[in-house]
Structures are given as C-alpha cells and as structure tokens.
Amino acid sequence: MKRRILSLLVLVVLSACASKKDILYMQDAIQQDNSKVNYESANIQPNDILKITVESTMPEAAIPYNKSTATGVQSQNLQVLQLDGYLVSTENTIKFPVLGDISTANKTTKELETEIKNQLTSGGHLTNPTVNIRLINAKVTILGEVNKPGTYSFTEQNITILQALGYAGDLTINGKREDILITREVDGVRKISHIDLTSASFMDSEFYFIKPNDNIIVNPNDTKVKTAGFVGNVGTILTIASLALSVTILLTR
CATH class of the missing domain: 3.30.1950.10 (wza like domain)
Known part of the structure; x- marks a missing residue:
C-alpha cells in the first residue's frame, strides 16, 4: 500500500514538471548563424x-x-x-x-x-x-504568461518578437514557448500565426519583426494547465499528498 502511494506521488511530481525542451529558447540556433536579416517596412495603416x-x-x-x-x-x-x-x-x-x-x-x-x-x-x-x-504611435500588446503584460510603445522602425517580449519582462516559467500566438491586421485583413520559440526557424518568419498594433498572446503550458484547477500548484499537490501519506501510515499501523 505504501509503495503504491509513493509511486503515485512520484507520478504526480513528474507530471507537474516541464522538460528542458519545453523551456529553452532557439535550441537549434546554430542553424541560423550568419544568416541574412531581411528588414521590412510596414505599410501605413488607419489610425497611425x-x-x-x-x-x-x-x-x-x-x-x-x-x-x-x-x-x-x-x-x-x-x-x-x-x-x-x-x-x-x-x-x-x-x-x-x-x-x-x-x-x-x-x-x-x-x-x-x-x-x-x-x-x-x-x-x-x-x-x-x-x-x-x-x-509616432507604434505599439504592441503582449498578454498571457509574461511577467509584465500590457501595451508597449516603440519608436524603432524594426523590433523583433524577442525584443517585444523583453518589454514584457520575458515569459514566465509557465509560458508555452512552442506556441506563441500573434495576430496582425494588414490593409483590412487579419492574419494569425503561431511561433515556436524553441526553434530558431521563427527568425525566417514574416512575424519575426513586429509591426505596429500586433498582439502577442502567450498561452500557459501543459504544466500550468494541469495545475490550474482545484489544486493550484505543485506545492499544494505535495502538501495534500504528504497529508494523505501521513493518514495512510497512521491507519495501516
């Protein structure tokens, strides 16, 4: 019985942990070394x-x-x-x-x-x-699992998605790095793209450079989603599991 409970505790802890491949940025960055950067100028939009x-x-x-x-x-x-x-x-x-x-x-x-x-x-x-x-009114809105969500103004002609996320204090440990959502409106047409920050290939995307009025949404990763219900975090899980183990030991003596 005790072994079963301990095994269950191990599974709970492991399921709540994110692996290195889910956290590290641009894990294949060497493939983009010395690659050419194509700067783009955005078309003027209404309300600019x-x-x-x-x-x-x-x-x-x-x-x-x-x-x-x-x-x-x-x-x-x-x-x-x-x-x-x-x-x-x-x-x-x-x-x-x-x-x-x-x-x-x-x-x-x-x-x-x-x-x-x-x-x-x-x-x-x-x-x-x-x-x-x-x-003079270029801005980008960054929401979700970042340290400082909000709308940020910038005066540079070209900023990258990494610079924009830097304005927001970077992703939290719970941010889903392999699926960053970007929405963009160009000449009355809405475009939506998914960016994988764990692979350097996003640097070749048309969404690598942020354009005025872009929206960046960082969704929670699976670990955050799994702990977002009644049990709020790993600490809570361990507390409840420890209590359950103590009760089990007392009952089986």
Missing part, C-alpha cells in the same frame, strides 16, 4: 499618427507645409507630438497643408515621403524639398 517635417533651402518657404504646436515651439513630448501629428483616416488618407488629402494606401513611410516630395516639386511649391516622416 505620422510626424511629417518638410525642409527647404529657404526655411521660410517651408513654413506653410509644417505643423507647429500651439506655442509655436517644437516639443519633444511624445504625447504632444501625437496630438500635433497627422492621423491616418479609415480611408487611408491624411490632410496635408496646402496639398489637401493625400492617400497613404499601400505606402510605407519612405514611399509617402517620396509622394509628398514629388507633389511639392511638381506643383511648384518648393524647390528640391526634404521630407521626413516618422510613425
């Missing part, structure tokens, strides 16, 4: 906020084509910049000074820079202008 700066050899001539803050002073506060930025409409357009509505559909920020520059030049507005565009 753009900071657009137009410069010219004659600074005074470019003033009508630039937004200014209410105080007339260039602010470095991100929230103020967002309020003064160009909000992309659901029809994929922005209202630009003097030029009017400009389409952003299927354009990256670089392509929109070229579009505005061409319109300023061809329309005789400015001679050889310089146009700089930055997306």
Whole structure:
C-alpha cells in the first residue's frame, strides 16, 4: 500500500514538471548563424499618427507645409507630438497643408515621403524639398504568461518578437514557448500565426519583426494547465499528498 502511494506521488511530481525542451529558447540556433536579416517596412495603416517635417533651402518657404504646436515651439513630448501629428483616416488618407488629402494606401513611410516630395516639386511649391516622416504611435500588446503584460510603445522602425517580449519582462516559467500566438491586421485583413520559440526557424518568419498594433498572446503550458484547477500548484499537490501519506501510515499501523 505504501509503495503504491509513493509511486503515485512520484507520478504526480513528474507530471507537474516541464522538460528542458519545453523551456529553452532557439535550441537549434546554430542553424541560423550568419544568416541574412531581411528588414521590412510596414505599410501605413488607419489610425497611425505620422510626424511629417518638410525642409527647404529657404526655411521660410517651408513654413506653410509644417505643423507647429500651439506655442509655436517644437516639443519633444511624445504625447504632444501625437496630438500635433497627422492621423491616418479609415480611408487611408491624411490632410496635408496646402496639398489637401493625400492617400497613404499601400505606402510605407519612405514611399509617402517620396509622394509628398514629388507633389511639392511638381506643383511648384518648393524647390528640391526634404521630407521626413516618422510613425509616432507604434505599439504592441503582449498578454498571457509574461511577467509584465500590457501595451508597449516603440519608436524603432524594426523590433523583433524577442525584443517585444523583453518589454514584457520575458515569459514566465509557465509560458508555452512552442506556441506563441500573434495576430496582425494588414490593409483590412487579419492574419494569425503561431511561433515556436524553441526553434530558431521563427527568425525566417514574416512575424519575426513586429509591426505596429500586433498582439502577442502567450498561452500557459501543459504544466500550468494541469495545475490550474482545484489544486493550484505543485506545492499544494505535495502538501495534500504528504497529508494523505501521513493518514495512510497512521491507519495501516
């Protein structure tokens, strides 16, 4: 009887443990050594906020084509910049000074820079202008088994899924590393992908680089799911099992 109880305890403990292959990242990373990195620029999407700066050899001539803050002073506060930025409409357009509505559909920020520059030049507005565009409300939402779930803003043009998870303090020990869920909306189409962080092959995926408004969901692993019911964790299991063993020993004396 005692042997049966001890065997049961061993099985309970082993079933609650995660193996090394479930925890380690990029276990075949050597296969990606010296591989080429393909950087991608995301297309501008509705509700993006753009900071657009137009410069010219004659600074005074470019003033009508630039937004200014209410105080007339260039602010470095991100929230103020967002309020003064160009909000992309659901029809994929922005209202630009003097030029009017400009389409952003299927354009990256670089392509929109070229579009505005061409319109300023061809329309005789400015001679050889310089146009700089930055997306200033890029964000990613990370939920589930991470240490700091939430929505995080970033200003870099390219960040990887590993960097995004770093913002959230990495996965907890209970995160399902072989099945990270990513949802993405591009030009009105929703895409869903499953990423396996235990294999370095995800570095070749189109989802390796995070795009603005991506959602990352880290589901609990099997160990967490098994202990998520009435018995909450391994410590509780061991306490109950120890109590049951003590009672059994007393009854069988």
